[in-house]
Amino acid sequence: MVTAGSSSELIEVAEGRVRLFTYDLSRYRRLNGVYEPAWLPVFYNPAAVLSRDFSILVASTLDLRESIVLDALSGTGVRALRYCSEVSNISKCFANDIDTRAYELIVKNIALNNLQDRVEALNDDANVVMYKLKKSGVRVDLIDIDPYGSPAPFIRAASWGVRSGGYIGITSTDLASLSGVRPLTGSRRYWCSLTLTDVPRLIALHVLVGYAARVAAELDRYIEPLTYIIGGFFVRVFYRIRRGARKADSMLSKSMGYLKYCGVCGFREFSRQIEEIRCSMCGSRISYVGPLWIDGLVNQEYIEKARRSLAVYTYISSHNQLSKLFECQTTEIVDRPLAPYDIVQLSSRLKVSSPKIEKVVNCLKSLGCKTVRYCGVTTAIGTDCSYIDVISCVKQLTST
Numbered sequence: 001m002v003t004a005g006s007s008s009e010l011i012e013v014a015e016g017r018v019r020l021f022t023y024d025l026s027r028y029r030r031l032n033g034v035y036e037p038a039w040l041p042v043f044y045n046p047a048a049v050l051s052r053d054f055s056i057l058v059a060s061t062l063d064l065r066e067s068i069v070l071d072a073l074s075g076t077g078v079r080a081l082r083y084c085s086e087v088s089n090i091s092k093c094f095a096n097d098i099d100t101r102a103y104e105l106i107v108k109n110i111a112l113n114n115l116q117d118r119v120e121a122l123n124d125d126a127n128v129v130m131y132k133l134k135k136s137g138v139r140v141d142l143i144d145i146d147p148y149g150s151p152a153p154f155i156r157a158a159s160w161g162v163r164s165g166g167y168i169g170i171t172s173t174d175l176a177s178l179s180g181v182r183p184l185t186g187s188r189r190y191w192c193s194l195t196l197t198d199v200p201r202l203i204a205l206h207v208l209v210g211y212a213a214r215v216a217a218e219l220d221r222y223i224e225p226l227t228y229i230i231g232g233f234f235v236r237v238f239y240r241i242r243r244g245a246r247k248a249d250s251m252l253s254k255s256m257g258y259l260k261y262c263g264v265c266g267f268r269e270f271s272r273q274i275e276e277i278r279c280s281m282c283g284s285r286i287s288y289v290g291p292l293w294i295d296g297l298v299n300q301e302y303i304e305k306a307r308r309s310l311a312v313y314t315y316i317s318s319h320n321q322l323s324k325l326f327e328c329q330t331t332e333i334v335d336r337p338l339a340p341y342d343i344v345q346l347s348s349r350l351k352v353s354s355p356k357i358e359k360v361v362n363c364l365k366s367l368g369c370k371t372v373r374y375c376g377v378t379t380a381i382g383t384d385c386s387y388i389d390v391i392s393c394v395k396q397l398t399s400t
């Protein structure tokens with residue numbers, strides 16, 4: 001008889017260039033038929049391949065040489081195995097998981113891929129591992145944090161444990177908290193005032209990066225975001241982190257601020273400080289979401305490299321999606337805060353049918369405003385035009 005979690009339940013799957021033993025997801029379904037990866041004895045979600053493919057592509061663009069990677073919450077070991085087999089210039093990967101069954105599976109998967117000399121399994125709390133590696137003088141170049149839910153408990157140790165000039169990749173599936181759907185939980189976890197807006201995914205991204213920036217700054221470090229992805233159930237960001245107290249100060253004053261948001265009329269703009277408490281458009285009480293990151297989220301040098309890397313990674317299953325993402329991100333150069341709008345949401349607020357997003361972008365650009373599309377939310381844009389100008393472009397394009 002097969003008991004839950006017994007190794008006779010294991011099946012072999014392939015992902016990227018690696019093979020994996022994993023528990024058979026088809027046995028772990030909800031009553032409504034939906035698969036539930038979190039019920040597996042060791043977590044593995046085939047649907048998260050997009051996040052892993054993205055991470056491989058990004059890692060291939062980083063300034064790495066004979067590098068060391070820590071996959072701090074590894075599950076089956078899939079990320080560590082993929083980093084070590086698919087990205088050149090990575091010489092060693094640690095695959096850590098606190099769960100003993102996960103650790104045992106990681107050991108099996110390392111052997112399955114013949115990577116015993118380059119991938120090492122660890123079985124400890126991720127925070128302990130990050131502090132211990134640092135204490136023992138291991139220079140970790142890239143730390144990958146891919147937890148259940150919130151990454152907040154791991155960001156401090158990652159910021160401390162990675163070498164100066166190294167990289168951190170963070171996933172959050174904690175979108176309800178980050179985006180203001182559950183504002184109290186979000187405030188508690190990310191030290192941030194939250195309210196639900198009509199651009200929840202974008203707020204989640206800016207709050208997460210802002211939190212990472214403030215944790216780095218506490219440790220006299222500063223961050224430079226490289227790229228991000230917004231998936232169906234997650235956001236993931238990559239950033240570079242370096243030592244420097246003065247630069248941390250400049251980062252906080254240039255890149256951190258608030259989104260002023262009026263839930264009544266929809267007015268919003270980024271501001272560096274909390275200013276007036278009434279909406280300048282309708283006079284209602286205004287909400288401040290923040291502190292959050294109000295600066296750019298992509299670095300063009302890395303995006304260009306990622307686009308070139310796609311020519312090498314033709315085998316990855318998310319090739320088309322990532323190609324579109326990086327192409328979109330080449331247009332996302334931001335040198336000043338751009339207020340986020342979801343054009344479909346705004347149109348519904350204005351009770352008009354939604355115009356084509358590209359047309360709205362062009363209309364705002366023709367007014368001389370910096371305007372970009374937010375990649376990953378197809379209906380979202382960022383602009384430094386006033387709310388009145390955005391409304392007038394939407395209305396004008398609806399009537400044409």
Ligand SMILES: C[S@@+](CC[C@H](N)C(=O)[O-])C[C@H]1O[C@@H](n2cnc3c(N)ncnc32)[C@H](O)[C@@H]1O
Nearest residue numbers: 043044073074075097098099125126146147148
């Ligand atoms: C979302 S899963 C990881 C999925 C994996 N990164 C992937 O791409 O398939 C989160 C993992 O973190 C592990 N975990 C939870 N708390 C941990 C901790 N404090 N330290 C290390 N691992 C932890 C869980 O056992 C679980 O395997």
